[in-house]
Ligand SMILES: Cc1ncc(C[n+]2csc(CCOP(=O)(O)OP(=O)(O)O)c2C)c(N)n1
Ligand code: SF4
């Protein structure tokens with residue numbers, strides 16, 4: 613059946629058949645369509661990895677940068693052009709490992725953007741080494757005796773830093789992921805959506821079945837505005853993995869509070885005389 617949404621890219625996608633990344637891409641398209649966005653109003657930014665290929669497969673403005681460095685250019689773009697809806701798509705290795713410092717400080721700055729992490733618990737692109745979210749004991753070609761480190765808990769870190777919107781989904785739950793992306797884009801500040809994403813080629817432990825056996829949807833009894841309860845939820849893993857909005861404390865972000873109504877940089881006139889003078893003094 614032909615896909616009629618304005619964000620859909622028909623070309624080939626270099627992901628393995630069955631990879632959870634396809635469903636995340638589908639959810640992003642759905643969320644943008646339902647939110648009534650136009651392709652030119654959206655910027656999708658990524659670093660390096662399988663997840664980071666997503667901007668290539670979506671008809672929006674796009675920027676594909678360096679491994680671990682998706683958040684800084686996204687921040688730059690948002691501050692220079694406030695009207696853009698900025699979405700960052702990253703892998704667990706990209707944003708929780710190599711770019712972990714940017715993850716922490718983007719949340720502290722509360723920059724208005726939605727970070728979608730394709731959390732497959734491995735380095736997919738480089739063929740299955742352990743990532744910061746790999747379960748303890750998981751054996752890989754590089755960790756033949758099993759991972760010895762305690763996994764990084766992105767949700768707990770984001771809640772500790774008081775991120776306005778912290779959620780988790782499972783790639784198979786396309787409607788839930790799309791719904792969470794829509795809420796994230798409307799939250800007014802930094803939003804994290806960690807999406808459990810099976811890597812069918814290199815993660816033979818955390819499979820579709822493994823996630824399906826544990827993942828459950830949070831019900832109305834969970835109050836996402838209660839930070840301590842949200843923190844407790846963020847530690848649930850082995851017996852049950854909660855999906856949905858874990859923590860919600862909406863408030864204005866960096867651009868609204870620091871830059872306010874000032875004219876976006878992108879709209880300001882360029883004074884070539886001043887630039888040429890500056891260049892002449894630099895060289
Ligand atoms: C600075 C730097 N370090 C390491 C690499 C090699 N590298 C490329 S992708 C990647 C890991 C990707 O894992 P993840 O971010 O989880 O994405 P996935 O492929 O699993 O979606 C690594 C280590 C690189 N390209 N640049
Ligand atoms: S290696 Fe894993 S993450 Fe990468 S495309 Fe294949 S299934 Fe997806």
Ligand SMILES: [Mg+2]
Pocket residue numbers: 703704705730731732733734735736743
């Ligand atoms: Mg990964």
